[in-house]
């Protein structure tokens with residue numbers, strides 16, 4: 487290993503569920519999942535404390551350090567018991583990811599190779615992009631306005647000046663991205679390699695299991711799927727896949743069989759999808775609370791008590807969600823076939839309100855892209871109307887009036903094609919998608935002047951890349967926490 491080589495990190499993206507909230511809990515329906523440019527990083531070094539000793543550093547948080555010791559003898563059995571050195575200070579996401587990744591790794595590689603790589607223990611760093619955590623307090627302390635330029639003035643991966651369980655999250659799926667990057671980094675560190683596709687499916691299966699166990703529930707799993715594959719059209723895995731291992735004493739033989747891609751137990755689907763060229767995603771964190779699990783519980787209770795009415799509503803929503811994804815895919819295809827015509831359509835529409843695009847479509851019948859832009863806008867308005875109907879019927883504030891008012895104001899901005907509440911909805915976030923580049927400034931001006939709620943922009947855009955190896959030297963701001971006298975035991979070159 488030459489000193490010129492830089493250590494590497496495994497990073498995973500956050501998530502935004504553009505369409506399919508609640509429906510995506512049922513395998514009958516798909517979700518439009520967007521991976522974010524906000525990424526979570528895991529860097530693993532050979533430890534300094536000896537065999538079986540693991541230290542996890544989360545340097546952005548005041549209490550961000552956890553120490554573990556692998557207690558089970560690593561004889562013929564492949565179970566790794568992780569003993570927290572400080573039992574009062576635990577992080578279930580970190581602990582479960584390490585415990586089960588090491589157990590599965592030990593099952594899959596030669597024990598002597600495992601022990602050689604683990605000889606000095608592990609020193610693990612987990613670090614999240616600023617967008618995962620509300621930066622309102624940091625900006626307030628610096629007397630900075632809640633704007634994207636203020637956010638850009640913060641150092642990358644800045645400290646959050648609180649404990650982990652006190653952080654105000656922005657809903658980009660930090661735990662899913664954390665677990666996926668940590669699991670992937672451990673599998674890379676221990677060189678558990680097979681062909682690329684199985685690697686990614688194996689990491690997905692392990693990360694989904696760990697995330698569900700850490701959360702204590704089996705959601706749709708779209709957040710882990712986003713962390714693994716980036717943007718895609720998502721169909722959930724059958725909850726029964728994990729039913730035999732979602733209990734306190736996990737049977738490791740069963741677990742290894744379940745996570746093994748060769749067992750073909752997983753029926754999740756991640757179909758290629760990304761936003762078309764010149765489509766920009768803007769996200770806002772709204773200083774208001776929403777509790778997704780209770781919202782989900784109440785919506786599903788209503789659905790169970792009103793099955794016929796709910797099925798019609800779900801099926802109608804699904805029809806429009808599919809229409810949106812098909813139109814977006816069609817635009818991607820059109821761009822590949824005729825970039826010039828596509829870019830003309832962008833220029834015609836980017837400075838016009840979407841409600842007027844239908845007229846431009848009729849005036850330019852040869853440029854079907856304009857009609858598709860208009861169709862996406864009109865269809866997403868129908869989706870919002872159906873989500874408001876779901877809100878009314880279930881008495882759950884999915885798109886409450888305050889959000890409707892803000893989203894309608896966004897739609898009046900030229901170039902905005904979709905403005906909605908992501909995932910479960912509620913009061914805490916919105917997204918806007920616009921065409922061209924003029925709408926960014928207009929939208930931020932609207933958000934900065936909005937008086938009814940505090941609407942804080944995030945910097946994240948779409949990223950259709952899933953987890954991946956990155957050179958730390960190419961990730962600005964990451965190395966400041968990695969004051970290490972030695973480089974990692976080995977350097978990984980795109981093993982994933």
Ligand SMILES: Nc1ncnc2c1ncn2[C@@H]1O[C@H](COP(=O)(O)OP(=O)(O)O)[C@@H](O)[C@H]1O
Nearest residue numbers: 544579614650651655656657658659660661662
């Ligand atoms: N940098 C970090 N270090 C350690 N744990 C973290 C970190 N970021 C997030 N977490 C864990 O993930 C939890 C938040 O996950 P989640 O509820 O999925 O939030 P969200 O999806 O809104 O980001 C935190 O309570 C914490 O336990």
Ligand SMILES: C[C@@](O)(CCOP(=O)(O)OP(=O)(O)O)CC(=O)O
Nearest residue numbers: 507508657705706707778909910911
């Ligand atoms: C309701 C859902 O279908 C989508 C929830 O999406 P969010 O993005 O709102 O999730 P949180 O980050 O947990 O708030 C539940 C699910 O799919 O698990």
